[in-house]
Amino acid sequence: MNNDNAVTRSSSPVLLWLVLAVSAVVNAGGPLVGLGLPVRMVAGGIALGTIALLVTHHVRRRRQLGDRRVR
Template identity: 60%
Template sequence: MENTTAPARTATPVVLWVVLAVSAAVNAGGSVTGLDFTLRMIAGGIALAATAGLITYYVRRRQQR
């Protein structure tokens, strides 16, 4: 018997966590390795966007319950 009330599982949070980890590592390690300031700010923006995406995903998922 299928459970039709269970929320569908997607790969969205996994992808967002990976993007967040990579972009945060680039942003944090960029100053040590001498990475250009512009590239570090782009990585920081991507990290902020991934964080916002994760918050949005979990809030929407919580409201569906």
């Protein structure tokens, strides 16, 4: 028996959260350990990109769940 209403989960949000945490630590802790401004700027850019991907994933997942509830 197939459950067509089951939500498939992927590991992408877990990896995105991990990348976000690491880049945030590098960005915030950079001055304490003497990292240069370019390295911190790249870490901040990665953090912003990761946040955008997490929001996109969340919105797409909500739309998929909404479509399944309507049927």
